[in-house]
Amino acid sequence: MFGTKQRRQTFEKEAVPHLDALYGMALRLTRDERQAEDLVQDSLVKAYRFFHRFEEGSNIKAWLFKVLVNTFYNTVRKEKNQHRLELEAEVDSHYDRFLSASTMNGQKAEEVLLDGLVLEKLKAEVERLPEEFRSAVLLCDLYDFSYKEIAEILGCPVGTVMSRLYRGRRILQKRLYQYALEQGYLRPAPSEDELGTASLEAYRQRKGKA
Amino acid sequence: MECREVEKFIHAYLDGEFDEGEWAAIRVHLDQCQPCQRRAQFEERFREVLKSSLQPAPAPAGLRLKVVQALQSSEREPGARRRWALRLVPAAAAAAVVGGLLVVQVGRRDQNAIVEQSIDWHRRHLPLDVTGSSPDVIQRYFSDKVPFAVRPPVFRGEKAQLVGARLTNLREHQAVYVAYQVNGRRVSVFIFDPDGVPVSGPQLQAGPRRVRWQGRQGYNTLTYTSGGTGYAVTSDMDPSGLVQLVSHAP
Numbered sequence: 001m002f003g004t005k006q007r008r009q010t011f012e013k014e015a016v017p018h019l020d021a022l023y024g025m026a027l028r029l030t031r032d033e034r035q036a037e038d039l040v041q042d043s044l045v046k047a048y049r050f051f052h053r054f055e056e057g058s059n060i061k062a063w064l065f066k067v068l069v070n071t072f073y074n075t076v077r078k079e080k081n082q083h084r085l086e087l088e089a090e091v092d093s094h095y096d097r098f099l100s101a102s103t104m105n106g107q108k109a110e111e112v113l114l115d116g117l118v119l120e121k122l123k124a125e126v127e128r129l130p131e132e133f134r135s136a137v138l139l140c141d142l143y144d145f146s147y148k149e150i151a152e153i154l155g156c157p158v159g160t161v162m163s164r165l166y167r168g169r170r171i172l173q174k175r176l177y178q179y180a181l182e183q184g185y186l187r188p189a190p191s192e193d194e195l196g197t198a199s200l201e202a203y204r205q206r207k208g209k210a
Numbered sequence: 211m212e213c214r215e216v217e218k219f220i221h222a223y224l225d226g227e228f229d230e231g232e233w234a235a236i237r238v239h240l241d242q243c244q245p246c247q248r249r250a251q252f253e254e255r256f257r258e259v260l261k262s263s264l265q266p267a268p269a270p271a272g273l274r275l276k277v278v279q280a281l282q283s284s285e286r287e288p289g290a291r292r293r294w295a296l297r298l299v300p301a302a303a304a305a306a307v308v309g310g311l312l313v314v315q316v317g318r319r320d321q322n323a324i325v326e327q328s329i330d331w332h333r334r335h336l337p338l339d340v341t342g343s344s345p346d347v348i349q350r351y352f353s354d355k356v357p358f359a360v361r362p363p364v365f366r367g368e369k370a371q372l373v374g375a376r377l378t379n380l381r382e383h384q385a386v387y388v389a390y391q392v393n394g395r396r397v398s399v400f401i402f403d404p405d406g407v408p409v410s411g412p413q414l415q416a417g418p419r420r421v422r423w424q425g426r427q428g429y430n431t432l433t434y435t436s437g438g439t440g441y442a443v444t445s446d447m448d449p450s451g452l453v454q455l456v457s458h459a460p
Contacts, residue, residue, distance in 0.1 A: 008285070011281065012278060016274060016277070019269045019277065020266060020267075023267065023273060024266045024267040027267050028267075037270065037276065040273060044277050044280065044281065045280050045284040046405070048284060049284065049438050050405070050438050051438075052437060053357075053358070053438070099252075110248075110252045110255075113256075114252075119259055122260065122263045123264070126260075126263070140225060141257065141261050141264055142261070142264040162222060165221050166221055169221065169257075169260070
C-alpha cells in the first residue's frame with residue numbers, strides 16, 4: 001500500500017504537467033478565469049480521490065479531462081439543452097448550396113471563406129458554439145485527442161463524437177459564410193432555379209449578341 | 211467508396227482515424243473524383259485554420275500551488291467543493307442562482323438519504339445475490355457489476371461473520387449492501403460511491419478514521435469514506451459499540 005504522502009506525490013507528478021491544458025479547457029467551458037481555476041482545483045481533488053480507479057499505463061490526460069468535463073457538466077448541464085432546438089435549423093440548405101457550387105465551380109468562394117479577414121471571426125465563433133459541439137471540437141482540434149478518447153471523456157459513443165465534430169465544424173463554416181455575406185465578401189449562392197434561369201438567359205444573351 | 215461516404219467520413223479521414231484499408235479506399239476515390247477532392251482540400255484547409263486559431267491558454271502562475279494545497283487539505287476533509295459553480299459570470303447569473311439554490315436544497319434533502327436507506331435495508335430481510343464469509347468472493351462478484359471497488363470491511367472478533375451481499379441502488383447510483391452477523395446481531399454495511407452523496411450528523415473518531423453518526427428508530431448508522439469508497443454501517447447496537455466495531459475494521 002502507498003502511504004498518503006507518496007500517493008499524493010505520485011498523483012501530483014502525473015497530473016500537474018497537464019495543468020495548462022486542463023485550465024485551458026476549463027476556461028473554455030466556464031468562460032470565466034476564476035471559475036476556471038476553481039473548476040480545475042475541484043476536478044483535481046476529485047480525480048485524486050478516485051486515483052485508485054485510474055488504470056496505470058492508460059492515458060492520464062484523457063482521464064483527467066474526463067473528470068473535468070464531468071465535474072463541469074454535473075453542475076451546469078441543465079442549462080444547456082435549450083440550445084439543441086435552435087441548432088437543428090442552424091445548418092440550413094444555403095450553406096450546402098454554397099459548398100457544392102464552389103466545389104463545382106472552382107475554389108473562389110472557398111478562398112473568400114478562408115481569407116484572413118473572415119477568419120478573424122473564427123475564434124469568437126468557436127466560443128459561441130453550443131456546448132456539446134464546442135467540447136468535441138476543442139478536444140479534437142486543440143488537444144488532439146483521438147475519437148475514442150473524446151468518446152471516453154464526453155461519455156458518449158464514437159459515432160456521436162463523429163457527428164458532433166461534423167456538425168460543430170459545419171456550424172463554424174456556416175457562420176463564417178454568413179459573416180462573409182454580411183461583409184460583402186461573398187454574394188449569396190444562387191438557388192438551383194436561379195442557376196438554371198440565369199445560365200439560360202446568359203446563354204441567350206450571348207447568342208443574341210453573337 | 212462513394213461520394214456520399216466521402217462526405218460522411220471526411221473528418222474521420224482528415225483526423226487520422228482511418229485505418230490503412232479505409233485510407234487507401236478514400237485515396238482511390240479522391241484521386242478519381244474532382245469534386246470530392248476539392249471538398250477534402252477545403253475541409254483540410256479549414257481544419258488547419260481552425261487549429262491555428264485555437265491557442266491554448268496557459269494556467270495562471272498561482273494555480274499549481276493552489277492545486278497542491280487543495281489536494282493536501284482534501285486529505286483532511288473529504289468532499290468535493292463546488293465553489294466555482296456559485297460564482298458564475300453575470301450573463302449566466304440568473305440561471306446559475308436558480309441552479310445553485312436547487313443544488314443546495316436537493317443536497318439538504320439528500321443528506322439523510324444514505325442513512326434512511328441503510329436503516330430501511332437493514333430492517334428488511336431481503337434475499338442476497340451472493341452468500342459466503344469471504345470478502346474476496348464478494349469483491350470478485352461485484353468487480354464487473356459496480357463502478358467502484360467493493361471491499362467489505364472485516365470486523366474483528368470470533369463472532370463477527372460476513373453473511374453475503376446484494377446489489378442495490380442509492381437513488382440513481384448503484385450501491386452494494388453487505389450483511390454481517392456480529393455477536394448474534396445483524397450488522398448491515400452499505401458500500402457506495404461517495405461522490406455527490408452528502409452525509410450529515412455529528413463527527414466521531416473511530417480509531418484512525420472520522421465517522422459521522424446518526425441514529426433513528428432504535429438503529430444507529432455510522433458513515434465514513436475509505437480509499438475513495440463510502441461506507442454506511444447500520445445496526446441496533448448502541449453507538450459506542452458500533453464505533454468500536456468500525457474502529458477495528460481495516
